[in-house]
Amino acid sequence: MPSPVVDDYLKSIYHHTEWQDRHITPKQLASVLGLAPSSVTEMVQKLAAQGLVSHQPYQPISLTHEGEQRAAAIIRRHRLIETWLVREFGYTWDEVHDEAEILEHALSDRLLEGIDRRLGHPRFDPHGDAIPDADGRVERVPFVLLADAPTGHTGRVLRVSDRDPEVLRALEDAGLTVGAEVHVDDAAGRAVSVAGRAVPMTDAAASAVWLSV
Known part of the structure; x- marks a missing residue:
């Protein structure tokens, strides 16, 4: 089985629980990968047979220890490369x-470890996602999704989803970059302040930003 195919599955399962606690369902995984549910079910069964995931019919999917280590290794590569670029x-x-x-x-x-040294062993990528170390360990702090933050909450931007480049560009234009301090003026109306400046938020943008608690 081609390694990149396996890696894409493991990365998607790993990503799903990085910033929330619910395990991914086969239907959600199929949506993320843009594949037919039947194809995903077949592949998940193969991954389970290899000891990379745990899954029962009609239940969510989780990574085994071996699967998590493999996913962390490829995610380390991805995020170091993003930081390098x-x-x-x-x-x-x-x-x-x-x-x-x-x-x-x-x-x-060898080249990847050279990049890591040259960059000074960064702990986070440009979007605020934690870069696993060589042993698969990551550093995280308590967080809240902006869409779930209550009115009056103030926090630093910890992470911005890289799924939609258009949303990323809009957030950068608004000053909602990693490290920026954000005050939630009106959670219901999706209004926030950044550096004392009011910024209206779309639902898509509010669901793409995580703040410190």
Whole structure:
């Protein structure tokens, strides 16, 4: 079985529980990967047979220890490459995901570790996602999704989803970049303040930003 196919499944399962606690369902996984549910069910059964995931029929999917270690390794590659492209080549944070998807399977371990050293062993990528260390460990702090934050909450932007480049560009224009302090003026109306400036938020944007608690 081609490694990139397996890695894409494991990454998607890993991503799903990074910023919330519910395990991914086969239907959700099929949607993320853009595949037919029947194809995903078949592949999940193969991954379970390899000891990479735990899954019972009609139940959510979780990674085994071995599956989590493999997912963390490929995610480490992806996020180091994204950081490298932004810092060394002037890419913007909305441009790096697709490039990293290609390069993560092409770079040698030696080159990847050289990139890590050159960057000073970064702990977070440009979007605020934690970069697993060589042993698969990550550093996280308590967080709340902006869409769930109550009126009056103030927190730093910890992470911005890289799923939609258009949303990323809009958030950058509004000043909602990683590290920015955000005050929730009206949760119901999706209004926030950044550096004392009122910023209206769409539902898509509010669901793409995580704040410190």
